[in-house]
Amino acid sequence: MAEIVLLDDLEDPRLRDYVDLRDVQLRLRLEADRGLFLAEGEKVVRRAIESGHQPRSFLMSPRWLDGLADLLDASDVPCFVLDDASIEKLTGFHVHRGALAALQRPELASPQEVLADARRVIVMEDLADHTNVGGAFRAAAALGFDAVLLSPRCADPLYRRAIKVSMGSVFWLPYARVEDWYTAPDVLREAGFTTYAMTLAADSVPIDQVPHDVERLALIVGSEGHGLSPHWEKSADHRVTIPMAAGIDSLNVASSVAVACWELRSR
Amino acid sequence: MAEIVLLDDLEDPRLRDYVDLRDVQLRLRLEADRGLFLAEGEKVVRRAIESGHQPRSFLMSPRWLDGLADLLDASDVPCFVLDDASIEKLTGFHVHRGALAALQRPELASPQEVLADARRVIVMEDLADHTNVGGAFRAAAALGFDAVLLSPRCADPLYRRAIKVSMGSVFWLPYARVEDWYTAPDVLREAGFTTYAMTLAADSVPIDQVPHDVERLALIVGSEGHGLSPHWEKSADHRVTIPMAAGIDSLNVASSVAVACWELRSR
Structure with a gap:
């Protein structure tokens, strides 16, 4: 089961996968370097995991925890919880559809x-x-x-x-x-x-x-x-x-x- | 020929057609009430006029005047000129492609x-x-x-x-x-x-x-x-x-x- 981690420090290094989501150039570099990609919204997060992609962590505000309880139960990575305003500050935009997840970028086939x-x-x-x-x-x-x-x-x-x-x-x-x-x-x-x-x-x-x-x-x-x-x-x-x-x-x-x-x- | 009007007061009532372009609800109301629509970018402004729509005014920063000189020559409505920062403040976004025009909303056919x-x-x-x-x-x-x-x-x-x-x-x-x-x-x-x-x-x-x-x-x-x-x-x-x-x-x-x-x- 995912560990629920309440955070309030936006400088926490565990949040680094989620910074500045609107800065395309930065994100492309960061995601390639760190071997991750980002899924946004409950539906997309769900599809990413159901199609076999491995989550590294989740990030959401408290009210989205229930809707994703089944995914969190089945996972053993941390779920970071911040209030909406902090998530907006961290990511650079208002996350309308709740949850975010950082997932391992899969190795591409030939x-x-x-x-x-x-x-x-x-x-x-x-x-x-x-x-x-x-x-x-x-x-x-x-x-x-x-x-x-x-x-x-x-x-x-x-x-x-x-x-x-x-x-x-x-x-x-x-x-x-x-x-x-x-x-x-x-x-x-x-x-x-x-x-x-x-x-x-x-x-x-x-x-x-x-x-x-x-x-x-x-x-x-x-x-x-x-x-x-x-x-x-x-x-x-x-x-x-x-x-x-x-x-x-x-x-x-x-x-x-x-x-x-x-x-x-x-x- | 269009009259070139240098402005610096964003409260100038002549600029009212151009306020808050990112506020969809406000714009839909304002454009219906005032019988106008807005064209953004040199290419779109040009097409609007070439397809027979009547401009009410133009708004652009000085560097776009040359590129639209032919349209301005052929028109007798005012062309308001502001610096880029003021245009951004007035309209609520950075106008990448230069010119804006407010045009008469045409009467629809049956x-x-x-x-x-x-x-x-x-x-x-x-x-x-x-x-x-x-x-x-x-x-x-x-x-x-x-x-x-x-x-x-x-x-x-x-x-x-x-x-x-x-x-x-x-x-x-x-x-x-x-x-x-x-x-x-x-x-x-x-x-x-x-x-x-x-x-x-x-x-x-x-x-x-x-x-x-x-x-x-x-x-x-x-x-x-x-x-x-x-x-x-x-x-x-x-x-x-x-x-x-x-x-x-x-x-x-x-x-x-x-x-x-x-x-x-x-x-």
Whole structure:
């Protein structure tokens, strides 16, 4: 059972996992260095643990203890208790949905492991925005894609904001980083995938012209600003695009991924 | 040409259109009372004016004057100039993209006018979140839907956040409010539309089973929390759903609308 630890000193070193949650750069560094990630809100904390992630500690105000009693009972890490105002001061924002938990960042599988049993994969190149990464995971998971590959610079799916927007799908949709991005097309090809780059290149075909019987399919989406790299644009087996109404800005990344995952689903 | 007015008194009544932009409730009231809406950022201000909306005034710090010189030249309303810190104090946030403009809220067309020439319509019932309304407009516009109907309680497409997320598509995609929501199914039927309610009702069919040759089609989406009202669920000609992977939370509203607009496009 979790030890309930009442604290009032915000300098307590045991609270260091929880400082300055709104400072993205600081958090990314701190969480990588310390090998943790942060879950926010009762529902997300619950999903993180139910999907097998190991908590390091919990942090909440007294009124949330009851709702999470079952998780605390089943755990043997400390649960730090502070009043709401102190939590706000420590973390830098008002935690609407109560509990926070710091969890061990899991060891990532290799791309080969993640691809082994997958039929529909989404490959994210350098998405910079955590909201977009979370939204793309949510759409891919809901629409039956079964794995994700990330470029080295793609934003972290386990960053608090990405977790939240993904509705926790980052916890169980298998993903891996490809360390040497230049080799990514080969990694997919060797695993038996036909690759489709989403791009406005001159030879892009409308996405509804992709045959429905592709056995193993990988869809590659590029960054919000610059789109897909020339390397991927050239190396992919095919280039596809979602036809848009004249003169319109593109869809946002999560919506594009949703449309593409829907159109390219196994069927 | 716009009169450039250097101000330093934040209590100046001429600045009242710009107060407390982060206070959603206050702004909704103030903008309705005063018949205005607010555009944020050079690109959005430009699109608002280019799509025919009448500015009441501009507000910017000195360094943005050059970039908007053409708009200011063509306008005869005042351009208030304050330093960045004062703008932040007045509006309640740091305006990253420079200019703000207050514009006349246009008179809305009637549902009948909006439907007259449309073939693909999206009907939004009680969406509460401005981000979702903006995202749904953006997706609908990009994917070739040509009109929007809103329920009386649906969030305001001309609220600053909705405008931004919509990438300005709220400025030119025609929309109307249906005052008496109970009559909405009839309004659509009388205009010759076949109505498709997006819902998990027992008799919902997968959205890809909708025939491709529906001449005039309206897709109705319900609110984030409760989904579609029973009235609409029963009154629609058909009920459709986007099949999801087992055990997954639904897509968010904008992604659902994107998938549905794609699947139900004119073809």
